[in-house]
Amino acid sequence: MLELLINPYIQTILKVIFLIFLVVLPSAALLTLMERKWSALIQDRRGPGRANIGKFTFLGIFHILADGMKLALKEDFYPAGTNRFLFTIAPYFGFFSAVTLFALLPITSPLGNFTFQIVDVNIGILMILAYMSFSIYGAVLAGWSTDNKYGMLGAVRASAQMISYEVFLGVSLLGLLVVYNSLRISDIVAGQNEYWFNGLIPKWGILTQPIGFLIFFTAILAEMKRAPFDAPEGESEIVAGFFIEYSGMRFALFFLAEYISLVGMAMLISTLFLGSYHFPWLLDAGFKLGSLPLVELPQWLVVFLRFITFGGKVLFCCWLIISIRWSLPRFKFDQIMKLGWNRLMPLGILNLIITILVTLLF
Amino acid sequence: MKVKVVTRDVGFLGKFYLPAVLMGLWLVSRHFFANLLFNKMTVTINYPEVKRPIAKRWRGRHRLTRHENGFIKCVACFLCEEICPANCIHIKSAEMPFDKSVEKYPSVFDIDELRCIFCGLCVEACPKDAIRMDTEIVSLAFTDRKKFDYTRNLLLDEAPDNKHTKYTNVPLPTSIEEALPNSKGVVADDLTN
Amino acid sequence: MNSSVGIDKDTDLMEIEIGPSHPAMHGIVRFSVSLSGETIVKMKAEIGYLHRAFEKEAENSRYIQILPYTDRLNYCSAIINNCGYSMAVEKLFGIHTPKRAEYARVIMMEVSRISDHMTCVAAAAMEVGAFTIFLWFIKAREYLWELIEDFTGARLTTSWTRFGGNANDFPDGFLDKLANHLIKVQEVIDECDKMATTNKIFVDRLKGVGILSKEKAISYGFTGPMLRAVGVAHDLRVADGGYSAYSDFDFEIPVGEVGDSYDRYLVRMEEMRQSISIIKQASQKIPKGSHITRNRRTSLPPKSEVYGSIEGMIDHFKLIMEGHTPPKGEVYVNVEGANGELGFYVVSDGSGTPVKVRVRPPCFNFVAAMADMCVGHPIADLVPTFGSINMIGGELDR
Numbered sequence A: 001m002l003e004l005l006i007n008p009y010i011q012t013i014l015k016v017i018f019l020i021f022l023v024v025l026p027s028a029a030l031l032t033l034m035e036r037k038w039s040a041l042i043q044d045r046r047g048p049g050r051a052n053i054g055k056f057t058f059l060g061i062f063h064i065l066a067d068g069m070k071l072a073l074k075e076d077f078y079p080a081g082t083n084r085f086l087f088t089i090a091p092y093f094g095f096f097s098a099v100t101l102f103a104l105l106p107i108t109s110p111l112g113n114f115t116f117q118i119v120d121v122n123i124g125i126l127m128i129l130a131y132m133s134f135s136i137y138g139a140v141l142a143g144w145s146t147d148n149k150y151g152m153l154g155a156v157r158a159s160a161q162m163i164s165y166e167v168f169l170g171v172s173l174l175g176l177l178v179v180y181n182s183l184r185i186s187d188i189v190a191g192q193n194e195y196w197f198n199g200l201i202p203k204w205g206i207l208t209q210p211i212g213f214l215i216f217f218t219a220i221l222a223e224m225k226r227a228p229f230d231a232p233e234g235e236s237e238i239v240a241g242f243f244i245e246y247s248g249m250r251f252a253l254f255f256l257a258e259y260i261s262l263v264g265m266a267m268l269i270s271t272l273f274l275g276s277y278h279f280p281w282l283l284d285a286g287f288k289l290g291s292l293p294l295v296e297l298p299q300w301l302v303v304f305l306r307f308i309t310f311g312g313k314v315l316f317c318c319w320l321i322i323s324i325r326w327s328l329p330r331f332k333f334d335q336i337m338k339l340g341w342n343r344l345m346p347l348g349i350l351n352l353i354i355t356i357l358v359t360l361l362f
Numbered sequence B: 001m002k003v004k005v006v007t008r009d010v011g012f013l014g015k016f017y018l019p020a021v022l023m024g025l026w027l028v029s030r031h032f033f034a035n036l037l038f039n040k041m042t043v044t045i046n047y048p049e050v051k052r053p054i055a056k057r058w059r060g061r062h063r064l065t066r067h068e069n070g071f072i073k074c075v076a077c078f079l080c081e082e083i084c085p086a087n088c089i090h091i092k093s094a095e096m097p098f099d100k101s102v103e104k105y106p107s108v109f110d111i112d113e114l115r116c117i118f119c120g121l122c123v124e125a126c127p128k129d130a131i132r133m134d135t136e137i138v139s140l141a142f143t144d145r146k147k148f149d150y151t152r153n154l155l156l157d158e159a160p161d162n163k164h165t166k167y168t169n170v171p172l173p174t175s176i177e178e179a180l181p182n183s184k185g186v187v188a189d190d191l192t193n
Numbered sequence C: 001m002n003s004s005v006g007i008d009k010d011t012d013l014m015e016i017e018i019g020p021s022h023p024a025m026h027g028i029v030r031f032s033v034s035l036s037g038e039t040i041v042k043m044k045a046e047i048g049y050l051h052r053a054f055e056k057e058a059e060n061s062r063y064i065q066i067l068p069y070t071d072r073l074n075y076c077s078a079i080i081n082n083c084g085y086s087m088a089v090e091k092l093f094g095i096h097t098p099k100r101a102e103y104a105r106v107i108m109m110e111v112s113r114i115s116d117h118m119t120c121v122a123a124a125a126m127e128v129g130a131f132t133i134f135l136w137f138i139k140a141r142e143y144l145w146e147l148i149e150d151f152t153g154a155r156l157t158t159s160w161t162r163f164g165g166n167a168n169d170f171p172d173g174f175l176d177k178l179a180n181h182l183i184k185v186q187e188v189i190d191e192c193d194k195m196a197t198t199n200k201i202f203v204d205r206l207k208g209v210g211i212l213s214k215e216k217a218i219s220y221g222f223t224g225p226m227l228r229a230v231g232v233a234h235d236l237r238v239a240d241g242g243y244s245a246y247s248d249f250d251f252e253i254p255v256g257e258v259g260d261s262y263d264r265y266l267v268r269m270e271e272m273r274q275s276i277s278i279i280k281q282a283s284q285k286i287p288k289g290s291h292i293t294r295n296r297r298t299s300l301p302p303k304s305e306v307y308g309s310i311e312g313m314i315d316h317f318k319l320i321m322e323g324h325t326p327p328k329g330e331v332y333v334n335v336e337g338a339n340g341e342l343g344f345y346v347v348s349d350g351s352g353t354p355v356k357v358r359v360r361p362p363c364f365n366f367v368a369a370m371a372d373m374c375v376g377h378p379i380a381d382l383v384p385t386f387g388s389i390n391m392i393g394g395e396l397d398r
């Protein structure tokens, strides 16, 4: 039995199961509720809280169940003129691209030999970018296969927007790669636990690459088609855009993919720019601030603290993304393009040049 | 006439996206934390459990009022039926059999509350203060259309939570002897004919 | 296999029907749009989804019975409609309303105007995706509607004015509540102002969108905030000496420069502030007196007389059974509705029912101009433009 657990393949499978069923799906499901609750708080409402089992409502947590059940029990519906094959497979692209992201990101530091990361490939960042572009297919196929004009408009907008913003996503990351000098996620993570000024200020991505962070954050929002970049689905213009004809479980897949990718992107932002699971001055052996003496901590506690830290960072990023959605109006489509190519692109290149110069000089 | 030209200038900060984002975040998170931590600004009312106090003048469901002795005040003068813009009041008059001090009374007094637009003109038109809209019944919701046809006795038998009448669920007195100052305990008799 | 997704083979244009069941069209209007890419090249507005035959109903109702119908014209500011209609009938009769009633009308009309502008700005903001602003404004509108409820007994369908005055006088404690709620409303307006007015995304969505030149706007018959946004300072509240008691107050008429959606937004925001100032001024100096004339030809006698005196009873019966019988003639009365010139043209033949009641709805002209404002712009601009004209279905189709 124990030999089985040490076997790396078995370990990976266990990690995948753990990740999908205990991290990804619950957090995404919770986030659907949280978005509704948080937006309610922002807008001086109460938010959903009626679904109950017996007398218990638990702040509306049963709404997740109720919504899921409603979607699952809906009629499996194909509108007339649909390309059934593409219509069916389209939601899976987005879902796939959202879920795969989790394979590459560590959630806390290794405990002994056991890493809390499914794979640590040496082209980690490239793989992330590659998986992300998969979701474009989902949007385009969904919009096109429904044979709906609004869907078509949404698909065209989605493809143009996502393909362009993929460019800026890459550009914004180049500076980061120069700073940490690696494509491997674990290297970048380790690089963020180094300190300037004799252990005072951590070298987090947001401090080494502030402009890169801004561009990356913007591009991530656009990549997820989240407000203010939700022109592809802007409900007051093109109703629901590319998934206008979807209902039932296929709609649920789109919906869930959106929230899974929200969690995933929040994790990605935390990993690349917010110091991943590192808490400032919490080293592998314990706390050490500047030249003060080290406060020793057992390894399991350090790992646990880092897990909590990472969770907090992800939660903060989710909150940030959601708050931005509820505070800003939607961009017009051509403004999205202008923002990208006229502002983010030159800024990204400038950032890259400055980064290279600084790295070469110092 | 004083004219004021609006300022279209958005200022220096208005030229950039970032200040807008930060301003938005600031305002939004003020509400977020004030509501999350102190529940300060939430305005939602948990409706069926908690009810908003409604105005004194609120025009709710109608009711027919009674004299002190329990007799119906309405004298079937048809003014309310006449003025009703929705034509939703239907009255049939008959000779008052019990109380000899009045001549007529409504043997049928129906209000189709589905047609009613709650304009309150009937209340204004009534010369006898016989119809009022102060029941504070705001929501009328039934699954059956017929239930919206309020007959005379339904309009008299005000809802139990009605604070404005002392005659809750007391039938009309059927003779002048029964019409006591407090007519509680009168035997029920179907008066709708 | 797929059809060509609605693209016309000959012209290469995509024909698309926006509305009536479209989130931004409120179910009451339809635009047939031809798109080239995302740009609108042809556009036609189709109206009439909310037609309820107001004018035909008016031919068969007595004067007072038409009053509840006017609530349903512009349902965001029912009191202005009530007042407009009542003023028309009052003009037919040639009677004057007491000063106190006029002040009450002014206060309530301005409250309605704020709530109408709020609805418009909120809906426009929501349609460009700023949902929070929408809900904040709706929250503020609730305060105003509470005031309206306290005064008139209904939130939306007020049916509040009568010929020669109002249905009732100020309720107890109304002025305190008014002052209190106005502060809250002001807070919300300021907050949304900070959130939107200089927000680059919001400004970009509205600036340069839906422009109509001054000449065209006048020739289309624009009025109200839409006309003021193009830079014409015209407001019926002050033009030709004004109506009701507006000449007693000191307020400014905001005008725009360019006439795009952003100007309309700014004009509406400023008008809300001016309205608040009017209400404040009015509530300072409410005159004493009655809330309705004691003219027996037009207003019901007080209840005490109805119950207690035979003359009162007869007057009461006569007025209700016969209806109001204004002298023969025709009048046109226009008031500054929240959307623009709201006109009532009433023809009387001396009987209890009017021969004709015609309403001049302000937003009919705006919808007519929609095509002019939108053609050549991307489809995403249609939505803020449509939001900024503040089309109210009840008023448009009547």
Ligand code: SF4
Pocket (backbone or CB within 6 Å): B080, B083, B084, B085, B086, B087, B088, B089, B111, B115, B116, B117, B118, B119, B120, B121, B122, B123
């Ligand atoms: S409230 Fe108006 S519509 Fe309703 S019954 Fe009375 S007069 Fe008729």
Ligand code: SF4
Pocket (backbone or CB within 6 Å): B073, B074, B075, B076, B077, B078, B079, B080, B081, B091, B125, B126, B127, B128, B129, B130, B131
């Ligand atoms: S107006 Fe009053 S008294 Fe006359 S019929 Fe109606 S309710 Fe009865």
